[in-house]
Amino acid sequence: MTSHRFSHTGPLKGTIRVPGDKSISHRALMFAGLAVGQSRITGLLEGEDVLATAAAMRQLGAQIERDPEGAWTVYGAGVGSLLEPKSALDMGNSGTSTRLLMGLVASHAITATFTGDASLSGRPMKRVIDPLSMMGASIEASAGGTLPLMLRGASPAVPITYHLPVASAQVKSAVLLAGLNTPGITRVIEPVPTRDHTERMLTGFGARLEVGEENGTRIIAIRGEADLRPMDVTVPGDPSSAAFFMVAATLVPGSDLTILNVGLNPTRAGLLAVLRQMGADIAEVNPREVGGEPVADLRVRHAPLSGVDVDPALAPSMIDEFPVLFVAAALASGTTRTTGLEELRVKESDRLATMASALQLAGTRVEEHEDGLTIHGTGGEPLTGTREGTSVATRLDHRIAMSMAVAGLVSRTGVSVDDTAPINTSFPTFMGMLDEAAG
Incomplete structure (x- = not known):
């Protein structure tokens, strides 16, 4: 200490x-890792949490390199083409990496084990496990719904309309990311607006996403079997x-x-x-x-x-x-x-x-x-x-x-x-x- x-x-x-920005850095690496072609990311936060996302995306098949000036180049694996990781995905302290990557893996026919440090292993994952299970993923978590956990993705996954029981951008993003490789339209209904970096950036990468309002709640709909195209991201x-x-x-x-x-x-x-x-x-x-x-x-x-x-x-x-x-x-x-x-x-x-x-x-x-x-x-x-x-x-x-x-x-x-x-x-x-x- x-x-x-x-x-x-x-x-x-x-x-x-x-x-x-940490939230945007995580998403830039993940979405570039799903696009087909080369993306370039400047201003990336190089903290341990974001580096855990980079390491996990490499294990899932993306090529990720950093140049000496601090710009990152990502050659994506493509939605639907993720590789099964050869070893456990170590999430360190990062709740964002864990919840978003669980969503990504959930609609691919691969199995991944997620581990984390002592602090992360005490944090609740049930809020992501529930909707991803409804979409067809099979998840074996530790007692109390925490890490370490093993996730077997479903292919094809089933589109759902999910009412968020707790305002959480991470849970929303996990469901939307699972929806990327799910046939049909996956919807998330938010009682209170939460950070919308996922919606903004996925749209930039070419996902077909619609945001509407009904009775004062936000409804985000994503069309599955998406083809993401590469883009250059400047992280604020x-x-x-x-x-x-x-x-x-x-x-x-x-x-x-x-x-x-x-x-x-x-x-x-x-x-x-x-x-x-x-x-x-x-x-x-x-x-x-x-x-x-x-x-x-x-x-x-x-x-x-x-x-x-x-x-x-x-x-x-x-x-x-x-x-x-x-x-x-x-x-x-x-x-x-x-x-x-x-x-x-x-x-x-x-x-x-x-x-x-x-x-x-x-x-x-x-x-x-x-x-x-x-x-x-x-x-x-x-x-x-x-x-x-x-x-x-x-x-x-x-x-x-x-x-x-x-x-x-x-x-x-x-x-x-x-x-x-x-x-x-x-x-x-x-x-x-x-x-x-x-x-």
């Missing part, structure tokens, strides 16, 4: 470029990674930081809306569209924040950003209340319990509820920080580690984090970038 103490720094200044900067710097520059007095090329897909931009509601000064500079995704540079200046009641309807569009929002709330004037966040209990860690105890250790007044946290802010006064000899437990969760790093910047004595190694799953350059911005 690599522990580290994060402490008070000067203002965050200058210009930074965060790594490529990850809004979930930008989130840590948006909050840090907002909280540290004197900061004026520009974060380049941040993806602002409306299904991901909940944090931006909530921070602005709290009083943050974040301007969108040079808004543009890249590969079907809205992008802008974000100029963030220090601003005092006020506590708010966060609308639970925003939760799906900022589900990964709540840990760092809790840090912003800890420095705001007044009280911030969050509800409807049961989903945070089954992330890389139980993020409600883990953040509640981490912030309490750092000197915040927090109440934990079944579905959210109530945080009483300091009104801009620095947090006391963690006592010498005590450190925050990150529970193998990269977002807890980075959120508490931000808390350390606005504390009197600093915040010790028990393990910074998990940060490599999503943001390997985080520590260096933080030092540089606070220069």
Whole structure:
């Protein structure tokens, strides 16, 4: 374990470029790996999770190479032509890789075993197993519906209309990907809109996809036996990674930081809306569209924040950003209340319990509820920080580690984090970038 103490720094200044979006990086590799011909991907996030997707796609028959400049070339295997992997697909810590690849394999006549690390092996897979089984795949999971599991794909699979019981872009994407090689039309009905990178990018690769609305719900229909054509993908900067710097520059007095090329897909931009509601000064500079995704540079200046009641309807569009929002709330004037966040209990860690105890250790007044946290802010006064000899437990969760790093910047004595190694799953350059911005 690599522990580290994060402490008070000067203002965050200058210009930074965060790594490529994780969700889009996963999908770019998978969809290029299914297209017939050569695709080129630039700006790919080269964290452990995305590299697990690349390794799995190679085992399924795609040729994937990285050039010295950091561009990736993919020669796809073609929908319907995936190879049976010779060994288990090791998903590491990546829930996205696991759930999406299970969907991919489910409609091909191959068998694959999925394994993962201790944290991933505790995460629920039943939500994907259920619809994929309805389509004809046969899945033998460990007790409790977790990894390791073995999946035998069905060919031909059966198209289904699936009502998502829980708002999850990963479950939606798994069903749509299984639908790619299923005769007929596969439909997913979403009660609440979730991130739509799969729909945008599949359309770009040539899948026939229709999105409609009925009685206030979204219905996504995909026509199977698809032929995907290759395309070049420029991956926008990850809004979930930008989130840590948006909050840090907002909280540290004197900061004026520009974060380049941040993806602002409306299904991901909940944090931006909530921070602005709290009083943050974040301007969108040079808004543009890249590969079907809205992008802008974000100029963030220090601003005092006020506590708010966060609308639970925003939760799906900022589900990964709540840990760092809790840090912003800890420095705001007044009280911030969050509800409807049961989903945070089954992330890389139980993020409600883990953040509640981490912030309490750092000197915040927090109440934990079944579905959210109530945080009483300091009104801009620095947090006391963690006592010498005590450190925050990150529970193998990269977002807890980075959120508490931000808390350390606005504390009197600093915040010790028990393990910074998990940060490599999503943001390997985080520590260096933080030092540089606070220069």
